[in-house]
Amino acid sequence: MPGGDAPVVPVVRLGGVIGRASRLRNGLTLSSTAGVLKKAFDMKAAPAVALLIDSPGGSPVQSHLIYRRIRSLAEEKDKRVLVFVEDVCASGGYMIACAGDEIVVDPASIVGSIGVVSAGFGFVEAMNKIGVERRVYTSGHAKVILDPFQPEKPDDVARLKAIQEEVHDHFIDIVRSRRGDVLRQNDDIFSGMFWSGKTAVALGLADRTGEIRTVLREMFGEKVKMKLLGSERSFLPRRLGLESLAERATTALVAELEERALRSRFGL
Template sequence: MRLNRVLALALVTLCLIAALGNWLGGSVNKSKDQGSANVAQINVYGVISDEASGGPFSSGEGANANKLISNIKKAREDDGIKAILLRINSPGGTAAASQAVYEELMRTRKDTDIKIVASLGDVAASGGYYIASAADHIVANPSSITGSIGVIVQTQNVTSLLDKVGVQTNTFTSGPLKDILSPFRETKPEERKILQSIVDDSYQQFLDAIVAGRGMPLEKLKPLADGRIYTGTQAKDNKLVDSLGNYYDALDKTAELANISGDPKVKDFGKGSLFGDFGPFLSTSNQSFPQLTTEWLSSKSQWPRWHKIPLTIME
């Protein structure tokens, strides 16, 4: 038992030393160019939401909408920044959070001369594409998965299962629509109309955002926006993205659009803290809302976090 404790302590110590070395190394590398940085890199990784997160041991990176908006504003207020490079690897997220980040990017385009380029990674679907559509230029890998332009609300009816095991549910509400997404009964016709109106309105807002960001006519966008996903190559053929390439191609395009001569100097806004690598294990977030819908399941590594999203209506 004592040997196990010693080994465990040694392992934790090694992890902390590695994290410290990585953090210090990143700080040293950034310090050389920080004063003259002209490109702000902002990472949109994971599910996009307004989920509360933080604490001294949480990661500074991620797809928390408030954090992303704060980083965009910091980049906009930095006199040396001429462009923003978005690195997006996200299956989507909640409608409001995706919309909030999109609007902050569009405000940047409107109020400044800062150019915005989106570099799509493995996945930039649904809310990930929503955010990307605010960029002046979108670069995707040929095999990136993107699109999934649409909105969804899901609920389950488990009454037959509960009947089999002899479980009865009693619900007391202040109004007939308070339990509109209850899984313990059939959805009423009037509830279906309400939910469909929410889906339709959110969907139209999604379309309007892409039209405004991409300058694509609605009549050309609508046939592409039926919820299907596209590879990067297919998205380019359909003008949902502008060019194909990797991160460095996107960086070159960023420098070109921003008229940056020489090698662009990149500052990573939202760089993780010293303990960022341990954020998923040490986060102080205490939200535990039930998952009411499913996102596009692009990566099993995201599953443990998805139960924290109270309502996802974008997929």
């Protein structure tokens, strides 16, 4: 490095469910990460940008927007992107990880789940038992497809699956474009299956096992320094009434339960 100065690598932590968690709490979104990503890539002397990812997934749209912003900044600033996976990097979390030029995982990390899911409940029989009648009036015959209070229709399910296939194909294209030269031939890679970090490396979904401090020292020398950059916080009014405080606590609890439910799919 010029003048013998120790290189500084900006580190951005991307953790949690992707998408808006509630009205008062954002998960990972482009708006919540754009500022910190720009700050990281604007560090001219930095030899690379490091991303710490710990996410079970979420919104495919926000996942793609964050992925595209990282790649756009990397190309604009001519920066290498290093991804370090912590507990889980699944579904949309893995899509974001594909923005990295190298993906480093812990042997016990959970990686993969390249697929699309939509889940819900049906309450038709429950409504019949308690004597509740559903009344819905629309000006378009498709406005209430997949309504949980009405019997499921095969055509509605087929329509949903067609959309899922389109989104899934897009996800597969991203993985192949970024990892195609190292991916192993395995029919399960794009099935929604997930693996340990050690197996993910064997499959080509990740490049190697390791942890951020050791890897950065190997790459940039023992004197390398890490600069952790914080994400932007969503705005909340300073003067909150009791009702707002209660609402904030409730929505925070719901968001936490949602994230725990997503993580539980991966045994976490």
